[in-house]
Amino acid sequence: MKIKVFIERENIKKDIEIKPDARIIDLLKLLKINPVTVIVSKNKKIVVEETPINSKDRIEIYSVVSGG
Amino acid sequence: MCKICSERPVYVGLDGKNYCKNCFMEYVEDKIFKTISKYKLIERGDKVAVGLSGGKDSMTCLYILDKLSSKYKFDIFAILINEGIENYREITAKDAKKFCKKNKIKLIEFSFDKNFHLTLDKIKDKGISPCTNCGILRRYALNKAARENKATKLATGHNLDDEAQSLLMNEFKGNVSFSAKLGPRTGVLMHSKFIPRIKPLYFLTEKEILVYSKLRDLPITYIECPNSHDSFRNEIGKVLNELEVKYPGTKHSIISSFLNILPDLQNKYQHTKIGTCSICGEPAAKDICRACEILELNT
Ligand code: SF4
Ligand SMILES: [Zn+2]
Ligand SMILES: [Zn+2]
Numbered sequence: 001m002k003i004k005v006f007i008e009r010e011n012i013k014k015d016i017e018i019k020p021d022a023r024i025i026d027l028l029k030l031l032k033i034n035p036v037t038v039i040v041s042k043n044k045k046i047v048v049e050e051t052p053i054n055s056k057d058r059i060e061i062y063s064v065v066s067g068g
Numbered sequence: 069m070c071k072i073c074s075e076r077p078v079y080v081g082l083d084g085k086n087y088c089k090n091c092f093m094e095y096v097e098d099k100i101f102k103t104i105s106k107y108k109l110i111e112r113g114d115k116v117a118v119g120l121s122g123g124k125d126s127m128t129c130l131y132i133l134d135k136l137s138s139k140y141k142f143d144i145f146a147i148l149i150n151e152g153i154e155n156y157r158e159i160t161a162k163d164a165k166k167f168c169k170k171n172k173i174k175l176i177e178f179s180f181d182k183n184f185h186l187t188l189d190k191i192k193d194k195g196i197s198p199c200t201n202c203g204i205l206r207r208y209a210l211n212k213a214a215r216e217n218k219a220t221k222l223a224t225g226h227n228l229d230d231e232a233q234s235l236l237m238n239e240f241k242g243n244v245s246f247s248a249k250l251g252p253r254t255g256v257l258m259h260s261k262f263i264p265r266i267k268p269l270y271f272l273t274e275k276e277i278l279v280y281s282k283l284r285d286l287p288i289t290y291i292e293c294p295n296s297h298d299s300f301r302n303e304i305g306k307v308l309n310e311l312e313v314k315y316p317g318t319k320h321s322i323i324s325s326f327l328n329i330l331p332d333l334q335n336k337y338q339h340t341k342i343g344t345c346s347i348c349g350e351p352a353a354k355d356i357c358r359a360c361e362i363l364e365l366n367t
Binding site: 034 | 296309
């Protein structure tokens, strides 16, 4: 199944093919994103990497930008 | 589920335990409070200047110090440094100003353009990276503005990632004596014109601060400085994050090993002589301070 993902750092939306029992961490692996460098929200709520996802979820990935 | 209250988790700690929104925010605030008490960063009656850029680190630092200030009886104000970086600083500066106004925090503005008659964007490339110039001028500006406004401490938003990166950069460049100046509060350099510098977010990772600032809904535009990509710091940061994901806790270990030897480093390098700049009268390691060196090169 496909899931909609917004990657804030690149300001792009992508449709990603995932397995039915996929979790956030699997999605990050597919996208080759180091989980230490991002936080992820599912349907506007920040979630942990073990959170399951499905095709109806809206996923946003925020990068841990430096400089503060 | 959250290890404390079994709500939905938003963050997993290094120990593998889950935190929900409220427990996570409490964990962050508690960590900052403990850092302040353990290293005596702030005492009753202090007047703390907070270096503010409008980014997540300095805004979190200011937000929490503001929260603590009335309870623990110290004063705070913010110093907003505008280096003149187009398509970047004017945006974060706007957030910073709004935030201070809303929270009734006194704000001092220091722009490179007004005070140095030079913006970071206009500095000619003399083989020095923009971040090096930026760092030197910003430290100079913060110290001067803090002192002129009678601050007794100068707080910055430096976090665990920044500190681990600085340490490794010093190692790799053979500048280990520079590391004697690191740590949660100012190290070895003593000069009557230096305001002691403190880092309340010292033990928090960049990621923890991002999660906190989002959960608190701090008014921040999350953008990156256009100069940040080509810096050596950036490369070191990447390597550290790769190690961190393979060996969780790496950054904390680097910092705790460092804190173990810091007193020895400080002992060894405390005799570094600090004089006074012959041009501007600010502290200087040589005859002329590094800020004046940059400004001279660009007139
Ligand atoms: S990334 Fe470099 S140039 Fe940009 S604000 Fe930070 S130190 Fe300055
Ligand atoms: Zn909880
Ligand atoms: Zn000078």
